[in-house]
Amino acid sequence: xxxxxxxxxxxxxxxxxxxxxxxxxxxNECEGTESAGCDKTMRRRLRRSGLTCRVRRxxxxxxxxxxxxxxxxxxxxxxxxxxxxxxxxxxxxxxxxKKPQDQxxxxxxxxxxxxxxxxxxxxxxxxxxxxxxxxxxxxxxWYEHTLQSTHPVMLYLHGNAGTRGGDHRVxxxxxxxxxxxxxxxxxxxxxxDSEGSPSESGMTTDxxxxxxxxxxxxxxxxxxxxxxxxxxxxxxxxxRRLCDRGTxxxxxxxxSPFTNIREEARSHPFSMVxxxxxxxxxxxxxxxxxxxxxxxxxxxxxxxxxxxxILHAExxxxxxxHLGKKLYNMAAESxxxxxxxxxxxxxxxxxxxxxxxxxxxxxxxHILSDFLGTTHPQV
Numbered sequence: 001x002x003x004x005x006x007x008x009x010x011x012x013x014x015x016x017x018x019x020x021x022x023x024x025x026x027x028n029e030c031e032g033t034e035s036a037g038c039d040k041t042m043r044r045r046l047r048r049s050g051l052t053c054r055v056r057r058x059x060x061x062x063x064x065x066x067x068x069x070x071x072x073x074x075x076x077x078x079x080x081x082x083x084x085x086x087x088x089x090x091x092x093x094x095x096x097x098k099k100p101q102d103q104x105x106x107x108x109x110x111x112x113x114x115x116x117x118x119x120x121x122x123x124x125x126x127x128x129x130x131x132x133x134x135x136x137x138x139x140x141x142w143y144e145h146t147l148q149s150t151h152p153v154m155l156y157l158h159g160n161a162g163t164r165g166g167d168h169r170v171x172x173x174x175x176x177x178x179x180x181x182x183x184x185x186x187x188x189x190x191x192x193d194s195e196g197s198p199s200e201s202g203m204t205t206d207x208x209x210x211x212x213x214x215x216x217x218x219x220x221x222x223x224x225x226x227x228x229x230x231x232x233x234x235x236x237x238x239x240r241r242l243c244d245r246g247t248x249x250x251x252x253x254x255x256s257p258f259t260n261i262r263e264e265a266r267s268h269p270f271s272m273v274x275x276x277x278x279x280x281x282x283x284x285x286x287x288x289x290x291x292x293x294x295x296x297x298x299x300x301x302x303x304x305x306x307x308x309x310i311l312h313a314e315x316x317x318x319x320x321x322h323l324g325k326k327l328y329n330m331a332a333e334s335x336x337x338x339x340x341x342x343x344x345x346x347x348x349x350x351x352x353x354x355x356x357x358x359x360x361x362x363x364x365x366h367i368l369s370d371f372l373g374t375t376h377p378q379v
Contacts, residue, residue: 325346
């Protein structure tokens with residue numbers, strides 16, 4: 001009986017023991033799994049926390065820079081002048097301006113003029129395409145002598161950044177040359193391989209000097225002025241001076257012009273992040289004026305007395321289309337331009353000409369011939 005009674009108990013004890021032994025590893029595994037899971041969770045949280053800290057630090061750095069820039073520009077207004085001129089941005093890089101043939105201009109001569117003592121500026125003279133063969137053996141005297149031909153002459157004033165060898169500028173020289181124009185393009189002081197430092201008055205002085213140099217050589221051939229972007233401000237400064245002296249050019253062509261530098265700076269895409277900042281004008285626009293930079297084409301058009309053609313693309317994001325249109329409206333109402341042809345030619349956004357590619361328009365030759373009339377060369 002005792003054995004019988006012990007047997008169940010013995011079996012029960014064994015089972016209980018067996019059960020305890022069987023379950024112990026399971027509990028340890030569970031505890032291990034939970035511990036690993038906790039470690040992973042902690043690592044995730046630490047990573048997220050670290051990432052959040054890094055993002056926060058980056059954000060604070062950006063915010064600090066954003067706040068600091070207006071004060072830096074206000075304290076050092078010369079920085080704003082550099083941003084207006086961008087003469088230190090030389091694109092394309094590594095081109096030899098003494099060799100225009102490297103840019104596909106085999107009928108172009110490079111030379112230097114001296115608008116002031118001790119200051120030399122670089123100039124390119126591209127002859128009409130009809131003179132291409134003769135140009136292969138031509139030197140300085142030959143190129144200068146060709147200015148006395150019946151072909152009209154275009155003085156080209158480029159915008160900021162780059163040099164007279166910029167690609168879109170070279171392409172325009174080629175278009176104008178194919179139409180029978182001499183094209184004379186200069187790098188203002190401080191640009192390209194020209195000596196000196198940039199300023200609005202210096203740019204205008206350089207343009208005036210080259211114009212007068214040409215005027216003494218072209219004879220009875222018409223002499224036109226073409227300005228692009230910032231060069232339109234130089235062009236209206238120049239033409240105003242010429243008109244005040246009673247020697248206006250045959251015509252003025254403005255490609256992608258603006259009204260004045262303050263309005264252009266306010267509309268420029270770079271100013272977008274600060275445009276609605278309280279004190280924007282005090283911080284940024286007044287700093288431009290402090291450098292004696294105005295390029296007031298809206299005022300100049302009231303002192304100009306020669307035909308004016310304005311070309312502007314609707315999708316221009318650098319100099320917004322509405323500024324070119326506004327300048328045209330002012331010119332059309334100007335008393336000094338009364339009796340002179342004033343024309344505005346827009347280019348639709350779908351054409352994709354933006355700020356620099358109006359030269360691609362197949363209509364450009366017709367636009368020029370219609371505007372310039374009988375003076376347009378026959379090629």
